[in-house]
Amino acid sequence: VKLVKKTVLIGATNFSQNCGEGKRLLEAHGFQVIENPYQRPLTREEQEQYISEICAVSAGNEIWDREMISKATNLKIISRFGVGFDNIDVEACQEKGITVATARGMNGDAVANMAVAMILALMKKLVFFDRTTREGKWVRCMGHDITGKRIGLLGFGDIAQRVSKKLSGFEVELFAYDAFPNEARAQELNVTFLDLNSLLCSCDVISCHLPSIKETYHMINGDVFNKMKKTAAFVNTARGAIVDEEALYWALKNGTIESAAIDVYEHEPIRMDSPLLTLENIIVTPHTAAESFEAFARVGLNTAQDIVNYFQGKNPSFPLTPKPFE
Numbered sequence: 001v002k003l004v005k006k007t008v009l010i011g012a013t014n015f016s017q018n019c020g021e022g023k024r025l026l027e028a029h030g031f032q033v034i035e036n037p038y039q040r041p042l043t044r045e046e047q048e049q050y051i052s053e054i055c056a057v058s059a060g061n062e063i064w065d066r067e068m069i070s071k072a073t074n075l076k077i078i079s080r081f082g083v084g085f086d087n088i089d090v091e092a093c094q095e096k097g098i099t100v101a102t103a104r105g106m107n108g109d110a111v112a113n114m115a116v117a118m119i120l121a122l123m124k125k126l127v128f129f130d131r132t133t134r135e136g137k138w139v140r141c142m143g144h145d146i147t148g149k150r151i152g153l154l155g156f157g158d159i160a161q162r163v164s165k166k167l168s169g170f171e172v173e174l175f176a177y178d179a180f181p182n183e184a185r186a187q188e189l190n191v192t193f194l195d196l197n198s199l200l201c202s203c204d205v206i207s208c209h210l211p212s213i214k215e216t217y218h219m220i221n222g223d224v225f226n227k228m229k230k231t232a233a234f235v236n237t238a239r240g241a242i243v244d245e246e247a248l249y250w251a252l253k254n255g256t257i258e259s260a261a262i263d264v265y266e267h268e269p270i271r272m273d274s275p276l277l278t279l280e281n282i283i284v285t286p287h288t289a290a291e292s293f294e295a296f297a298r299v300g301l302n303t304a305q306d307i308v309n310y311f312q313g314k315n316p317s318f319p320l321t322p323k324p325f326e
């Protein structure tokens with residue numbers, strides 16, 4: 001591709017198909033859009049092909065570490081196509097004056113729907129029944145009712161708040177643990193804050209909505225599973241690095257907890273020889289919690305608008321690095 005005019009690299013997949021409005025906005029403002037043509041994150045070599053030319057990135061899950069950032073001599077803004085920013089060295093960007101922004105809240109509804117769907121699916125053994133029925137088995141074992149259950153949310157940010165709202169119709173009791181508790185939102189949504197230990201010991205369902213940062217690395221480990229009820233269901237739609245996967249495997253294998261539903265992994269795609277895939281009491285999905293037509297259209301437009309705004313001297317909606325125009 002011969003690069004001309006202002007060039008934006010899109011790391012997210014299927015941008016043209018799912019984010020038409022965002023693409024049109026960029027092109028209408030004179031940007032050349034380089035898309036990710038694959039159904040996977042771009043490799044380093046693929047990023048490096050364009051690295052010295054691009055002035056903006058809409059980052060998917062490809063890696064923007066210090067080394068990659070140092071090669072991006074024209075780069076001014078990374079607008080994350082999503083919420084998590086564990087694949088971006090924000091400090092290195094800040095040092096180089098590159099603005100980093102996220103689409104906070106734009107795909108939260110889709111992820112919250114997935115978390116709720118996973119909770120219900122675990123309670124009703126939905127995926128297990130589907131699998132065994134197809135295999136010609138007629139396995140009729142018991143699930144749980146969600147009514148009256150104690151739901152524990154790890155992290156009480158945007159997505160956890162949406163989960164609370166959606167679950168309130170199921171007549172559950174809602175609890176949360178957060179290092180920076182938002183008391184006002186908790187009160188509005190009828191959620192009670194607990195310390196981490198009390199939440200782990202007492203909840204029937206534990207759903208993880210923490211960011212992946214060094215403080216939360218393997219925060220959910222063997223000791224944590226040991227504290228949970230034997231009947232507990234664990235859901236992770238946040239990030240794989242928060243959970244020690246080996247400990248999760250043994251907790252499920254040994255009946256330390258009853259079941260789990262996992263959308264995110266330490267290494268993605270999950271390796272086919274992962275012992276997690278041998279278990280009956282786990283639901284696994286390929287990091288698709290945020291994949292909905294509606295969420296992609298919103299995120300695609302937001303990321304495009306952030307980039308356009310930046311070059312018009314305006315701040316993005318959710319900057320992670322200091323606002324450049326103050």
Ligand SMILES: NC(=O)c1ccc[n+]([C@@H]2O[C@H](COP(=O)([O-])OP(=O)(O)OC[C@H]3O[C@@H](n4cnc5c(N)ncnc54)[C@H](O)[C@@H]3O)[C@@H](O)[C@H]2O)c1
Nearest residue numbers: 083084155156157158159178179180209210211238289290
């Ligand atoms: N599976 C997917 O496709 C998908 C899509 C979007 C977001 N996510 C992930 O979902 C998670 C939550 O996203 P969000 O938009 O709700 O984020 P958010 O920033 O709104 O909420 C995170 C909450 O965690 C709290 N927190 C931060 N550090 C903490 C710590 N050390 N201990 C306890 N609490 C802490 C914060 O105070 C905040 O309330 C993130 O990990 C994000 O990457 C996954």
